[in-house]
Amino acid sequence: MNQLKKLLIIGFVWPEPNSSAAGGRMMQLISIFKQNGFEITFASPALDSDFMVDLSQFEVQKKSIELNNSSFDDFIIELNPDVVLFDRFMIEEQFGWRVSENCPKAIKLLDTEDLHCLRTARQKAFKENRDFELNDLLSEEVAKREIASILRCDLSFIISQFEMKILNDVFKIDPSLLHYLPFLVDEMSENDLVKLPSFEERKNFVFIGNFLHEPNWNTVQYLKETIWPLIKKQFPEAVLEVYGAYPSQKVLQLHQPKNGFFIMGRATDANEIVKNSRVVLAPIRFGAGLKGKLLEAMQCGTPSVTTTIGSEAMHENLPWNGFITDDIQEFATKAISLYEDKNLWKESQKNGITIVNECFQKSKYSDALIERINSLLNDSESHRLHNFMGSLLQHHTLKSTKYMAKWIEAKNKN
Structure with a gap:
C-alpha cells in the first residue's frame, strides 16, 4: 500500500x-x-x-x-x-x-x-x-x-x-x-558506557516515578518506612533522592533531610538524574506491565535493586543489572553492596546493556x-x-x- x-x-x-x-x-x-x-x-x-x-x-x-x-x-x-x-x-x-x-x-x-x-x-x-x-x-x-x-x-x-x-x-x-x-529503544554498546558518568562521578540512591500511579506512591512509602531505615543503619551516610511528577502533600511530607531521605519533586531531566545516581531502588509490591524506570536505569548505566514484580517480564531470565529480591533485609544489603563494590557495579551495568539489546531493541x-x-x-x-x-x-x-x-x-x- x-x-x-x-x-x-x-x-x-x-x-x-x-x-x-x-x-x-x-x-x-x-x-x-x-x-x-x-x-x-x-x-x-x-x-x-x-x-x-x-x-x-x-x-x-x-x-x-x-x-x-x-x-x-x-x-x-x-x-x-x-x-x-x-x-x-x-x-x-x-x-x-x-x-x-x-x-x-x-x-x-x-x-x-x-x-x-x-x-x-x-x-x-x-x-x-x-x-x-x-x-x-x-x-x-x-x-x-x-x-x-x-x-x-x-x-x-x-x-x-x-x-x-x-x-x-x-x-x-x-x-x-x-x-x-x-x-x-535503540541498541547500546559498551562504548556507550564510556560516555556516561563513571562509578566515582556518581552519588546517591534514587527512585523516580509518577505519583499519580498508585504502585509508585506505595513504593515510596515502603522505602521510607521499611527499607530505608535498614540501609541507613548499615550505611549511615546514605542519601536517597525521590523524584516524580505530581507529588501530593502526602508525598512531600515524607521529606526528611536529616535522615538522608529527600523528596525532590518533578525531575526536569529524568535521564540526567538517573545517569548521575549510583543505584536505583525500586521495591515495587504490586503493578503490571513493564517498569519504564528500570529500563531507563539500564540505558543510563545505573544498576538497580528491585522485586520480582518490578523485574517481571523485563529480562527473559538474563542476569539482572543489579539484584532482584523480595526480602527486605537482603534488599538493603544488596543495595549497599552495589553502591560500594565498583566491580559488582560495573558487571551489573554490562548486564543492563545485554537486557536492553536482547529484550527492547x-x-x-x-x-x-x-x-x-x-x-x-x-x-x-x-x-x-x-x-x-x-x-x-x-x-x-x-x-x-x-x-x-x-x-x-x-x-x-x-
Whole structure:
C-alpha cells in the first residue's frame, strides 16, 4: 500500500514523556508510525498540561475532542482514517463505537499500556494481605471491560510476555488478536558506557516515578518506612533522592533531610538524574506491565535493586543489572553492596546493556508491527470474520454504549 496512510491516535491524556513511562511509550509508537509513512493525528478529550509534548515538532496534528459529543462523528468522517489507535481500554469504550459506526473499514488498534485488571487485582490482594492468584482476575470487574475492549479491536498491543500468557491461558484470547510489543529503544554498546558518568562521578540512591500511579506512591512509602531505615543503619551516610511528577502533600511530607531521605519533586531531566545516581531502588509490591524506570536505569548505566514484580517480564531470565529480591533485609544489603563494590557495579551495568539489546531493541520489533498492520489493512474482512466473539460484542456494545452516550449528550444540552 503506497499511498499515505492516515492514523488517528485517541489518547487518554496528551503525551508527557518526561512524566511517565506511558508518555514515553506513546512517543515510541508515534516514531515507528512516522518512520513508516503514516500521516498522524492525535486527539484527546484531556485538558492541555504544562508538561505535554509539542506534537507539532513531530509533524503530528493535534485535535481536542469531547466525550459524549457527536462533534466527534463529524471530525472522524472528515478525517476518514485507515487506522485508529486507542490509548487504553477506557478510550476504546468511549470512542470505539463511534469509530465503528462512522468509519467501519478503519483498523482498530488498542494499546493496553498494561493490563489494568492485573494491576487492580494485585493491588486488592496486597491490601487484603493475601497472595495474588490468577483466578482473582476472573472476578475482577475491570477485567470484563478490558477483555471486551480487546475483543472488539482488530489487534491489541501487549507490553509484557507475562500478560500475553494471561490473556492466552486465563482469558482464552485468540493469538490473532494480540501483538507483543515491549518498550522500544535503540541498541547500546559498551562504548556507550564510556560516555556516561563513571562509578566515582556518581552519588546517591534514587527512585523516580509518577505519583499519580498508585504502585509508585506505595513504593515510596515502603522505602521510607521499611527499607530505608535498614540501609541507613548499615550505611549511615546514605542519601536517597525521590523524584516524580505530581507529588501530593502526602508525598512531600515524607521529606526528611536529616535522615538522608529527600523528596525532590518533578525531575526536569529524568535521564540526567538517573545517569548521575549510583543505584536505583525500586521495591515495587504490586503493578503490571513493564517498569519504564528500570529500563531507563539500564540505558543510563545505573544498576538497580528491585522485586520480582518490578523485574517481571523485563529480562527473559538474563542476569539482572543489579539484584532482584523480595526480602527486605537482603534488599538493603544488596543495595549497599552495589553502591560500594565498583566491580559488582560495573558487571551489573554490562548486564543492563545485554537486557536492553536482547529484550527492547526497536529494530527487532518495529518491522513486525508494521507488517502485522499492513496485513490487517489488506484483509480486515477475513480477520473480523474469524473474531466472532468480537463481532458479537461489537453488535451489543454499539447499541448499549451508543444510546447511553446519546442520552448523556442530550442531558448535557438541557
